[in-house]
Amino acid sequence: MTLTPSSAGSVRGRPRGTSRQSRAGVAFVAGYVLLLVAFGVLPTCYAIYFAFTNAGGAFTGFSNFVTTAQDFRFVDSLGHVALYLVFWLLSLVVFVVVLALLLHKLSSGPVSQALRFLYYVPGALAGAASVLVWLFMLDPTVSPVSSLLETLGFHTFGEVIAPGNLALLFTIIAFWTGAGGWIVVMYGALNNIPKDVMEAARIDGANGWQTAWRVQIPMLRKWIVYMVILAFAGGAQLFVEPQLLSLASTGVAGRDYSLNQLTYDFAFQMNNINGAAAVSVELLVVSVSVAGVFVARSGFFDAD
Amino acid sequence: MSVYKPSAAQETGTSRRRAALLAGCAATVLFTVTACGSGGGTTGTTTKDGFAQAAQNDGALTVWVDATRMDAAKQYQALHPGVKMDIVSYDGDANGSNYLQTKVQLFNRTGKGWPDVVFSSQNNEASWAVDAGFAAPLNKGLIPDATLGGFAKGANDVCTVDGTMYCLRNDLSQAVLWYNAPLLKKFGYTVPTTWEEYQALGEKVAKEHPGYLVGDAGDSFTPEIYLWASKCGANHITGPKSVSVNTTSEACTKMAKLLDVLIKDKSMSISGVFSTDFAKNEADKVLLMPGPAWYGGAVFKDGLKTPAKQIAVAPIPQWQGDTSPSTGNVGGGTWLLSKHSTHIKAATDFLKWVTTDNAYQGEKAPGFPAYAPAAENWLKAQAASGYFAGDLTALKDASSQVWSDWGSGQFSQEAIWAATVKPGLTQGKTIESLLPGWQDSIAKYAKADGYKVSQ
Numbered sequence: 001m002t003l004t005p006s007s008a009g010s011v012r013g014r015p016r017g018t019s020r021q022s023r024a025g026v027a028f029v030a031g032y033v034l035l036l037v038a039f040g041v042l043p044t045c046y047a048i049y050f051a052f053t054n055a056g057g058a059f060t061g062f063s064n065f066v067t068t069a070q071d072f073r074f075v076d077s078l079g080h081v082a083l084y085l086v087f088w089l090l091s092l093v094v095f096v097v098v099l100a101l102l103l104h105k106l107s108s109g110p111v112s113q114a115l116r117f118l119y120y121v122p123g124a125l126a127g128a129a130s131v132l133v134w135l136f137m138l139d140p141t142v143s144p145v146s147s148l149l150e151t152l153g154f155h156t157f158g159e160v161i162a163p164g165n166l167a168l169l170f171t172i173i174a175f176w177t178g179a180g181g182w183i184v185v186m187y188g189a190l191n192n193i194p195k196d197v198m199e200a201a202r203i204d205g206a207n208g209w210q211t212a213w214r215v216q217i218p219m220l221r222k223w224i225v226y227m228v229i230l231a232f233a234g235g236a237q238l239f240v241e242p243q244l245l246s247l248a249s250t251g252v253a254g255r256d257y258s259l260n261q262l263t264y265d266f267a268f269q270m271n272n273i274n275g276a277a278a279v280s281v282e283l284l285v286v287s288v289s290v291a292g293v294f295v296a297r298s299g300f301f302d303a304d
Numbered sequence: 305m306s307v308y309k310p311s312a313a314q315e316t317g318t319s320r321r322r323a324a325l326l327a328g329c330a331a332t333v334l335f336t337v338t339a340c341g342s343g344g345g346t347t348g349t350t351t352k353d354g355f356a357q358a359a360q361n362d363g364a365l366t367v368w369v370d371a372t373r374m375d376a377a378k379q380y381q382a383l384h385p386g387v388k389m390d391i392v393s394y395d396g397d398a399n400g401s402n403y404l405q406t407k408v409q410l411f412n413r414t415g416k417g418w419p420d421v422v423f424s425s426q427n428n429e430a431s432w433a434v435d436a437g438f439a440a441p442l443n444k445g446l447i448p449d450a451t452l453g454g455f456a457k458g459a460n461d462v463c464t465v466d467g468t469m470y471c472l473r474n475d476l477s478q479a480v481l482w483y484n485a486p487l488l489k490k491f492g493y494t495v496p497t498t499w500e501e502y503q504a505l506g507e508k509v510a511k512e513h514p515g516y517l518v519g520d521a522g523d524s525f526t527p528e529i530y531l532w533a534s535k536c537g538a539n540h541i542t543g544p545k546s547v548s549v550n551t552t553s554e555a556c557t558k559m560a561k562l563l564d565v566l567i568k569d570k571s572m573s574i575s576g577v578f579s580t581d582f583a584k585n586e587a588d589k590v591l592l593m594p595g596p597a598w599y600g601g602a603v604f605k606d607g608l609k610t611p612a613k614q615i616a617v618a619p620i621p622q623w624q625g626d627t628s629p630s631t632g633n634v635g636g637g638t639w640l641l642s643k644h645s646t647h648i649k650a651a652t653d654f655l656k657w658v659t660t661d662n663a664y665q666g667e668k669a670p671g672f673p674a675y676a677p678a679a680e681n682w683l684k685a686q687a688a689s690g691y692f693a694g695d696l697t698a699l700k701d702a703s704s705q706v707w708s709d710w711g712s713g714q715f716s717q718e719a720i721w722a723a724t725v726k727p728g729l730t731q732g733k734t735i736e737s738l739l740p741g742w743q744d745s746i747a748k749y750a751k752a753d754g755y756k757v758s759q
């Protein structure tokens with residue numbers, strides 16, 4: 001089969017095969033767009049509308065933002081989420097990359113396969129269920145690793161969930177739940193690095209460390225940026241972990257811990273949907289700005 | 305083979321698809337908007353029994369209950385097979401979960417979905433359910449005054465806003481002193497009647513029988529047992545939206561000091577009676593335990609599985625020289641009826657039955673019934689069941705001794721104690737040193753909920 005684009009074809013720049021593909025493409029994208037509009041764009045617009053109006057629907061400017069920022073829990077929650085994000089992003093970037101490199105080094109033997117499966121398993125549990133697993137893990141009375149907790153000086157659940165430990169605990173839970181998927185993704189990305197590049201590095205006398213540092217990690221950069229953007233957006237919306245912990249500890253730890261919990265309180269406990277929307281919009285703006293900065297600085301959308 | 309040739313059909317096909325896509329999007333938008341806009345339709349209402357009632361129909365009666373009250377709903381269904389019922393189990397708003405409030409706020413937005421009758425294990429639901437337009441007034445025609453008059457004195461105070469009653473109390477939760485009678489006898493002690501005696505006994509137990517407990521101060525409702533009984537003014541609701549908070553008066557500090565001494569001596573646990581730790585390590589170490597009426601069933605019988613003929617009840621100790629006996633109160637569930645109900649007759653019948661009928665409240669209920677005639681019957685039934693050692697008259701006496709200057713506001717006192725005092729307690733700080741921080745926290749939460757706070 002030969003494809004000879006006619007002058008008409010070349011003007012439109014669309015050979016027939018591509019057209020069929022693009023039709024399929026449109027169909028696929030349409031489904032996504034529909035869902036995006038219904039569950040992404042519309043709710044966002046709805047939230048922005050709420051954020052700038054009061055319960056009666058009258059325009060109120062930034063007053064919702066001011067009132068919510070003045071709430072006595074706001075600054076604390078902001079600090080909590082910021083600290084959590086630092087822990088979560090650092091641990092994610094460092095450990096995911098290191099583990100993926102190690103996994104890649106093992107190449108595709110049965111050990112590697114078993115490990116890949118193992119990394120992925122926690123991710124298969126739904127968010128809330130995996131947090132519940134941790135509620136058991138962290139209670140020295142019922143925990144399978146109670147001896148470890150005892151060694152660390154924790155004898156009761158109350159001691160484990162002391163306020164100072166929370167950011168670290170949530171990071172561990174989130175890492176355990178979410179990092180496995182990313183390790184598998186990074187592993188895939190490592191496999192995509194052309195063999196000749198790796199071979200050239202070897203011939204030039206690069207050792208494992210140098211190959212990782214000077215060849216593999218730079219070539220993973222876009223994937224890492226992608227991971228950081230999504231992890232930041234997810235982490236800023238921290239909710240399930242503290243909320244469940246708060247219920248499990250009958251309110252001792254985790255109540256009003258994150259900004260998203262605060263929006264939940266605003267919306268349903270204080271009947272202030274507009275205030276809740278204002279905080280949500282702030283989270284959106286921060287997440288989008290961070291994503292913007294990362295995309296711009298990393299040349300994320302540059303063609304290779 | 306073939307060469308690309310742009311065809312008109314192709315072209316229109318694409319644009320038609322695009323148009324269809326746009327139409328689809330527009331339809332989604334419209335659908336969403338109308339779905340939200342059509343909420344709260346108030347057509348066909350008639351004002352009766354003190355509120356605007358929706359048009360009535362004979363659909364299924366939706367009842368929301370927690371796991372414990374499931375038995376009540378099922379029993380009603382069994383006794384009234386003709387009533388169509390949809391029984392839904394939810395967490396009962398236990399531990400300040402706010403599930404009901406969250407759902408009602410959502411139903412208010414969508415304009416449908418409210419349950420007809422709902423049980424809540426919290427007794428401060430009226431404080432928001434009235435503002436949210438959910439709770440129906442009950443003393444304006446729905447429930448006869450004769451029935452309302454049968455409730456224990458003050459039982460429905462937590463349901464009353466500006467003279468109108470918006471819920472019915474399920475059970476009373478007056479605090480008493482639970483104790484293990486055979487064990488106390490074996491150790492050669494007598495039941496303390498004053499807090500001074502109680503403290504002395506606690507210190508003695510710590511020396512003579514280390515490991516045994518005279519109480520627990522690790523639950524989020526600890527202040528409602530000890531500080532409420534001690535007449536500590538931490539939660540004096542003085543008006544619909546005003547509260548007076550003072551946690552550093554002598555009434556508060558002397559009880560805090562007592563608890564601190566016993567916690568230090570380890571004869572007062574700080575695990576909390578529902579913690580896994582307590583059930584595992586301390587279940588058979590309970591000598592004395594100040595706690596609400598429902599401890600008998602929920603903690604000793606079902607939770608800790610204490611054998612029969614051991615647990616007995618005494619009045620909660622009083623401070624020496626105090627002339628008017630006072631005690632605290634921990635919760636006590638409430639039943640609410642929805643203003644939006646379209647089966648008000650069936651809902652009212654159920655509500656009346658579940659709060660007053662001997663078949664449930666008088667015999668099966670796990671807690672002390674708020675409806676006095678049922679409570680009489682319940683006491684007899686408990687005595688007949690033979691679980692408790694001795695009679696339960698102390699429970700009955702305490703039901704009218706709950707100190708009335710501790711209110712139930714919209715903010716959860718239990719949640720505030722849990723978040724501000726409990727972590728410090730776990731780290732080894734004294735309760736006395738945490739009292740000012742506790743007051744500060746109560747004031748902040750109260751203000752956030754729109755209360756005027758005087759300290």
